[in-house]
Amino acid sequence: MSKIVIVEHPIIKDYLSKIRNKETNTKEFRNAVKQLSVLIGYEATRNLKTQNIKVQTPLCMTQCEELVNEDITIVPILRAGLGMLEGMLELLPSARVGHIGLERNEETLKPREYYFKMPGNYETMQTFVIDPMLATGGSAVDAIDKIKEKGIKNITFICVIAAPEGVDRLKEAHPDINIYMGTLDDHLNEKGYIVPGLGDAGDRIFGTL
Template identity: 45%
Template sequence: MTDTSPNAPIPSAIPPVVLDHPLVRHKLTRLRQASTSTAGFRRLTRELSLLMCYEATRDLAVEPIEIETPLERMEGWALSGKKLCFVSVLRAGNGILDGMLDLVPAARVGHVGLYRDPNTLEAVEYYLKFPEDVAERDCIVVDPMLATGHSAAAAIDRVKAAGVTNIVFVCLLASPEGVAHMNERHPDVKIVTCAIDRELDDHGYIRPGLGDAGDRLFGTK
């Protein structure tokens, strides 16, 4: 039974996983450049999503199966247990979602539509849609930026309210403030990111960052 008393100890948060791979560092540097075109930004985001998906799915359960190769029978491995659901935080999360579906095409997809109030920086919901059996699935929530952490935490609130118990959050960039907020709100959720940048500015943007990921993905600014 979970101790919910006022003096209950705060559970320790799962440390964030920062991908320190040469390909990740190279592609992220190109992604950050102001001179990168919309098409280039989309391509690089998709390529990075493949690498992030590799890490985010590291703990998926597998089971042995017998298969026939062209030469003989052997024991191989197949995914087992709960199936996956990717949850995209609209709109920019779709830039990561596409690449992840390339690796796990059978995964179901959910969407959470949130925008950040420019005055309070709090997340406001405008859309929510999950698969009917989402509670029976492991979920990977994707959003390019973990800035203040309010939108990410709010999205995970919705996923947990749907009954999901195993959640990973994947983003291109995070701020120390965003990681701290997520660790406080959802210490049981692992964060997978390509980098944790220096800080947030007065407008809640990650510095040095890469700008507005949604605008750069969709060419809207």
């Protein structure tokens, strides 16, 4: 059974206030997105498997646990998803990275693919798809469609802010995946932007306003 999880935490709320503020500069915005990725990703990776190992401490031998060396892949949806990648790699430094390039047609609001590159071992891959915003859901649905075409089944979607319309669309298209977010906003406006939202995440991460 798939899960939809809003990760509640005072520090997440604090960082959300920073990225919503239009006066937050690029450096501060980028850092806040990174930190939110760590905090939300921490919860999204809670069910990763561990295995028992023996470790020699300065005092004695003891039993510990370490992550199983599974085929974990982080997949940012370009370009805004790159803003979450550093934070996710802090959590999972051995993870591999795939890339999916999608851009939104401002008239149709539909995504167009311009890049797709994934590492191998699709059947065993545990995939975390990341994008700061889940707005209309078009990019997320299309990205996961492409990933599933490769035979990848274990998929989790992580975002910072979501709109109800995007969550509903992603759930309907891919009811088998888990969705983790920092907050669920009110609605989409007529241009497909999340309200209250934060504007265009890619522009604010890369300073291309």
